[in-house]
Structures are given as C-alpha cells and as structure tokens.
Amino acid sequence: MSDILGIFNKLAPQQKIVLGVAVVGTIVLMFVLFGLLNQPSYSTLYTNIHEEDAAKIVDQLNNDKIPYKLESGGKTIQVPTESVHEIRLNMAAKGIPSSGIVGYEIFDNSTLGMSEFIQRLNYKRALEGELARTIIQHNGIESARVHIVVPEKSVFKSEQKSPTASIVVKLKQGANLDKESITAILNFVSSSVEGLQTNRVSLMDTQGRLLSKDHGTDGFGISTSKQYELKQSIENYLSQKAQTLLDNVVGFGNSMVQVDIELDFDQVEKTMETYDPDSQIAISEQTTKTENIGSNMVDSSAQVSENTTVNYEISKTIQRVIQGSGAIKKLTVAAVVNEVPKTIVEKGSSTIIYEPRPQDQLVKLEQIIKNSVGYDINRNDNFSLVNIPFETNISDPLNNEEFSTPGTFD
Structure with a gap:
C-alpha cells in the first residue's frame, strides 16, 4: 500500500x-x-385494451407495488416477465379487464348442470369472440366486434329463417379497408357460421359507414346498388345512341329521347339432356345356341338354332347452363320530335309557325330509333313517338312583372 x-x-x-x-x-x-x-425483463400483460380497463389495471399495479411500463399510447401494459402469469390470474379474479374478448376458453369453467340454452348462448359468445380475434389480426383494424343471430330451427323447412351477422370494426389511424379486404372478412365470417350466406353479413366501422354496401351478393348475383347503377348506365347509353342519330337528322335541340329498361337479375340454371336417335352405341351383345337331337335311333337328324340379342343405347348429351343476370327484360322508349318551323312574311313582318312533319318521315324516324336501341316486339317492348311543337319562349319569372320586387321608392 x-x-x-x-x-x-x-x-x-x-x-x-x-x-x-x-x-x-x-x-x-x-x-x-x-x-x-x-433490471427485470418485461413482458406484455395486456394489449389493445380500453382506457377504462387500463386505468383499473394501473391502479391495481400501483396498489400492489408492481413495476410496469405503458406502450402504444397506454393500450399495452408490460410487467416483469417472471410475474406476468401470476398478475394476470390476480387481475382475472378481480374481474379486470372487463372488456376483454372471450373465446372458446369460456368452456373451461363450464359445469355439468348447465342448461341447453346457456350452452347455446356460450357457444355463440365464444364463436363471436374467436371471429373478432381473427379479424383484429388485420393490419388496418384496431378492434372488432361480431354479432351473430341464429334463428331457432323450425320443423318446416319452408319456414326456416337464415342466420345473419353484423361486424363493427374500429380502423387504425389513417387506415382504410379495400374491396378485397372487405370481401375476405365477409367470406370469412359467412364460412365460419353454418347456413350463413355472404349477403346476410353486414360490415360497418365505428364512424357509421357501411362498408359492405357493394358486397351484398351471393357469389353470382349483383348487389342492389350495383343493380341500380347498371340499370342507369344502360338507359343512358341507349338514350344517347338514339339522341345522336336524331340530332343528325332533325337538328340539335329538335328532339328528345328517354329510355327505361327493366332488367332481369334472376339466376337461371338449366340442365338439358339431348338424345340423338341416329347415333346408337352397342352396349351389350348376347348369343344363345340351341341344339335339338332326334328322339330315336331312326331319327338321327339334329337341329341347331342360334339367337343373338344386341342392346343399343341412344347417344345422350347433358348440358348444364347458367344464364347470367342483368339481361334486358323489357324496354320502354319515349321520343318527342319538334314540328317543322316555317317563316311567313306578311306586310313586312315575319312570323314563325310550326307544321307537323310528314307521316312517312315519322315512320322512318320511328324505325331509326327502334333499331338504335334494340327494340324487340317479342319482348313486349313499348315505344311512343310524338310530334309536337317545342316551347321556345319560356317566360323568366325573374323578369316577369308579377314576380318583380317593389323598389324602395315605389
């Protein structure tokens, strides 16, 4: 030292x-x-919990003097790794958190004396919870709730009602669900519940927006909103075709065409069996030989007979055809054509009068319009063509003395 x-x-x-x-x-x-x-290592105790439950958990941890960490804006709570299971059990014994999603673990505490109604109710709760847990795994979804309604089974099949389901999702900040994700969620829920069809599942977010409005189909059909859009699109297309032809024939502003259609959105499935009698196929052939020997020594003659049976089958073709929806069921066309204006000069002043169009010209116009929109008489389509003068001098209410506003010095 x-x-x-x-x-x-x-x-x-x-x-x-x-x-x-x-x-x-x-x-x-x-x-x-x-x-x-x-320093102890930390593990996640709870995640994606509500603020009320987070406050209760933090308060309980402070009372027990247990260190903790808050992550993800207070929605994730971490505690020492060696104590996470013990803390979770203590919290569960005190009913915390109360907003946790319950899944199939609800049957871990089932009793033998449980009634059938309680069992069905617990199964529905468990199924809803498991579906919600899976939906939350989506990147853009923060939380989800699923509600399933399963009607009681009826003795009569015709009176049996179909189950329905509703999904409410809370999206993460700035996240949106595209059509593929919405379709995937709807199909996932419908395939997880027996007898549930996709068009019986609704999906909305916490902002009140219905996300499944364009997905209410059964795999082949078209949703109601899409049906209206398709109807309006075809009507505008046919009206524009006929209007373009008339504008070039009678002049711009001298005609109007409106088309109304009735569409058939029913799915039709046909099975056709076609038989061809000219085309035969041998499916079996049987030959029988019979030999008759004389009854005495004198009659030594013998007879041999042969019989052949051939079974044929007529050629058969089976076709399964599914007709698409959206075919035009009925067409209604209304056309108005202006009369021909004619100028008359009398005593230095000119006057415009309107004269009806010749009948042969109206017939030609009718034929042009029918051909342009696809008129079919076998479909019971309706058509009307009217030749009347158009009103060109429409009074303006703002310039009419009757509607004028009195001035200050009136």
Whole structure:
C-alpha cells in the first residue's frame, strides 16, 4: 500500500487529476452496469385494451407495488416477465379487464348442470369472440366486434329463417379497408357460421359507414346498388345512341329521347339432356345356341338354332347452363320530335309557325330509333313517338312583372 502511495505522490498534479477522474468514472460505470443487469425483463400483460380497463389495471399495479411500463399510447401494459402469469390470474379474479374478448376458453369453467340454452348462448359468445380475434389480426383494424343471430330451427323447412351477422370494426389511424379486404372478412365470417350466406353479413366501422354496401351478393348475383347503377348506365347509353342519330337528322335541340329498361337479375340454371336417335352405341351383345337331337335311333337328324340379342343405347348429351343476370327484360322508349318551323312574311313582318312533319318521315324516324336501341316486339317492348311543337319562349319569372320586387321608392 505504501508503494502505491509513493508512486501516486511522485505523479504530477495533472496526472493525479486524470487518474482520479478515471477511478471515479470506473466506479460510476460499474454501478450503471450493475443496475442494468439487475433490471427485470418485461413482458406484455395486456394489449389493445380500453382506457377504462387500463386505468383499473394501473391502479391495481400501483396498489400492489408492481413495476410496469405503458406502450402504444397506454393500450399495452408490460410487467416483469417472471410475474406476468401470476398478475394476470390476480387481475382475472378481480374481474379486470372487463372488456376483454372471450373465446372458446369460456368452456373451461363450464359445469355439468348447465342448461341447453346457456350452452347455446356460450357457444355463440365464444364463436363471436374467436371471429373478432381473427379479424383484429388485420393490419388496418384496431378492434372488432361480431354479432351473430341464429334463428331457432323450425320443423318446416319452408319456414326456416337464415342466420345473419353484423361486424363493427374500429380502423387504425389513417387506415382504410379495400374491396378485397372487405370481401375476405365477409367470406370469412359467412364460412365460419353454418347456413350463413355472404349477403346476410353486414360490415360497418365505428364512424357509421357501411362498408359492405357493394358486397351484398351471393357469389353470382349483383348487389342492389350495383343493380341500380347498371340499370342507369344502360338507359343512358341507349338514350344517347338514339339522341345522336336524331340530332343528325332533325337538328340539335329538335328532339328528345328517354329510355327505361327493366332488367332481369334472376339466376337461371338449366340442365338439358339431348338424345340423338341416329347415333346408337352397342352396349351389350348376347348369343344363345340351341341344339335339338332326334328322339330315336331312326331319327338321327339334329337341329341347331342360334339367337343373338344386341342392346343399343341412344347417344345422350347433358348440358348444364347458367344464364347470367342483368339481361334486358323489357324496354320502354319515349321520343318527342319538334314540328317543322316555317317563316311567313306578311306586310313586312315575319312570323314563325310550326307544321307537323310528314307521316312517312315519322315512320322512318320511328324505325331509326327502334333499331338504335334494340327494340324487340317479342319482348313486349313499348315505344311512343310524338310530334309536337317545342316551347321556345319560356317566360323568366325573374323578369316577369308579377314576380318583380317593389323598389324602395315605389
């Protein structure tokens, strides 16, 4: 020890300062490393919990003097790894959290004396919880709730009602669900519930927006909104075709055409069997030989007979045809054509009068319009063509004295 002090005393003042700082730094570093090594590792206790439940959990942890960490804006709580299971059991015994999603673990505490109604109710709750858990796994969904309504089974099949389901999702900040994700969620839920069809599942978010409005189909059909859009699109297309022809024939502004269609959105499946009598195929052939021998020695003659039976089958073709929906069931066309304007000059003043168009011209116009829109008499389509003068001098209410506003000095 004296040798160390002797060496230290021989050092220059600056060297003593540097050595002292190094010793102090080493001691501080050892304390920091010791603290980090002794710091417990943390694991997730709960995630995606509501604020009310998070407040209850934090309050309970503070009362029990258990260290914790808050992540994801307070929605994830972490506690020491070695205590996570014990803490979770203690929280469950106190009914915390109360908003947790319940799945099939609800049957872990089932009793033998449970009624059939309670069993069905628990199964529905478990199924709803499991579906919600799976939906939450989507990247853009923060939380989800699923409600399933399964009607009681009826003795008569015709009176049996179909089950329905409703899904409410809370999207993450800035997230949106595309059509593929919406379709996937609807199909996932419908395939998880017996007898549930996709068009009986509704999906909405917490903002009140119905996300499944364009997906209410059964795989082949078209949703109601899409039916209206298709109807309106075809009507506008046919009206524009006929209007373009009339504008080139009678002039722009001298005609109007409106088309109304009735579409058939029913899915029709037909199975046809076609038989061809001219085309036969041998499916079996049987030959029978019979030999008759004389009854006495004198009559030694023998007779041999042979009979062949061939079974034929007529060629048969089976076709399964599914007719697409959206076919035009009925067409109604209303067309109005302006009369021909004619200028008459009398005593230096000119007057415009309107004369009806010739009948042969109206017949030609009718034929043009019918051909342009695809008129079919076998479909019971309706058509009307009217030749009347158009009103060109429409009075403006703003310029009419009857509607004028009195001035200040009236």
